[in-house]
Amino acid sequence: MQPAVVNFSAKPRSVELRDVPDATIGEDDVLFEVAAVGVCGSDLHMWTGDQSWKVEYPMVLGHEFAGVIRQVGKRVRGWKEGDRVVSETHAVINPDSPLTRQGLYNLDPGRKGFGAAISGAMTRRVCVPARILHRVPDHVSFEQASLTEPCCVAYNAVVMNSVIRPGDRLLVLGPGPIGVLCAVIAKLNGAQVALAGLERDLPRLNIAKQYGVETIVGDATSWCKHAPGTDGFGVEGVIDATGVSIALKTALDLVRPNGWITKVGWGPQPVNFSLDPLVQKNVRLQGSFSHNWPIWERIIALMASGQLDVTPIIGGVWPLEKWHDAFETMHSGKIVKAVLKPGMEAAGVTI
Ligand SMILES: [Zn+2]
Numbered sequence: 164m165q166p167a168v169v170n171f172s173a174k175p176r177s178v179e180l181r182d183v184p185d186a187t188i189g190e191d192d193v194l195f196e197v198a199a200v201g202v203c204g205s206d207l208h209m210w211t212g213d214q215s216w217k218v219e220y221p222m223v224l225g226h227e228f229a230g231v232i233r234q235v236g237k238r239v240r241g242w243k244e245g246d247r248v249v250s251e252t253h254a255v256i257n258p259d260s261p262l263t264r265q266g267l268y269n270l271d272p273g274r275k276g277f278g279a280a281i282s283g284a285m286t287r288r289v290c291v292p293a294r295i296l297h298r299v300p301d302h303v304s305f306e307q308a309s310l311t312e313p314c315c316v317a318y319n320a321v322v323m324n325s326v327i328r329p330g331d332r333l334l335v336l337g338p339g340p341i342g343v344l345c346a347v348i349a350k351l352n353g354a355q356v357a358l359a360g361l362e363r364d365l366p367r368l369n370i371a372k373q374y375g376v377e378t379i380v381g382d383a384t385s386w387c388k389h390a391p392g393t394d395g396f397g398v399e400g401v402i403d404a405t406g407v408s409i410a411l412k413t414a415l416d417l418v419r420p421n422g423w424i425t426k427v428g429w430g431p432q433p434v435n436f437s438l439d440p441l442v443q444k445n446v447r448l449q450g451s452f453s454h455n456w457p458i459w460e461r462i463i464a465l466m467a468s469g470q471l472d473v474t475p476i477i478g479g480v481w482p483l484e485k486w487h488d489a490f491e492t493m494h495s496g497k498i499v500k501a502v503l504k505p506g507m508e509a510a511g512v513t514i
Pocket of ligand 1: 205313
């Protein structure tokens with residue numbers, strides 16, 4: 164048996180540390196020892212019981228993980244014991260789906276993700292199919308590598324699903340981990356970026372500032388429409404990384420005619436406003452979900468070259484036993500990202 168952070172029912176706060184059976188592997192899998200696993204905004208939603216996606220119970224949480232291969236299955240080629248790796252979240256896919264054949268296995272309705280449909284990584288050892296492994300260079304720490312997944316979400320939203328030209332003005336709504344990382348990636352892409360949040364988001368906004376991102380508390384109208392050198396029509400692009408549907412209305416108000424909005428934040432509420440401005444302004448509205456193999460390789464390359472340094476995003480590292488402190492601290496908005504280290508002795512937090 165091994166300790167794991169388990170979400171055991173749909174009721175709010177139904178998460179606890181439980182002993183679960185040891186992982187066993189099949190011929191195409193590796194036994195993955197988790198060195199670091201990030202807490203995702205989605206883990207917090209499952210903890211507070213207000214997620215808008217389906218979860219199987221009981222479920223070991225965790226899908227942002229880095230570590231070491233401890234055993235390889237009989238048919239696995241190209242990987243060996245001791246390799247430093249990260250894993251994609253796509254635990255089960257349908258290899259015969261036309262989407263999979265296009266490389267879009269992440270969008271196939273048959274896909275099952277770690278920590279929501281398949282037992283996740285907030286534990287010591289996990290079974291991972293070799294097809295979703297990526298190599299982590301020695302000089303990238305496990306803590307950094309555990310942020311690959313949210314970086315891939317941001318890269319897909321900002322780079323693959325949006326068009327940014329150097330100098331474009333871009334507003335990101337919502338300073339959760341995905342919002343902050345979208346702002347950081349958009350800076351890499353040459354945009355002028357502002358990240359907007361509420362008063363309680365100040366600590367997270369201040370972390371984004373370290374990346375040269377401008378920050379806004381409350382109304383973003385003046386940055387979008389009245390800043391010196393702008394023409395009053397609004398920004399080229401808006402990324403909605405909030406978890407509330409009404410943010411789309413703000414995005415429609417602040418985007419310029421012929422601009423674009425990319426929505427990466429989920430929100431269960433129906434929209435109760437007119438989408439006519441979308442038509443009148445000739446605006447492109449794009450959803451963005453998940454990521455696939457080439458995006459993972461690219462994020463690791465950006466981390467390896469030093470172009471993407473996620474260290475300031477990591478607000479603290481806790482042992483698995485202290486998962487509750489990690490979740491609470493991240494939920495309070497004091498930090499952007501909490502990381503759990505299952506191999507760490509139960510002691511205080513290190514930052
Ligand atoms: Zn995540």
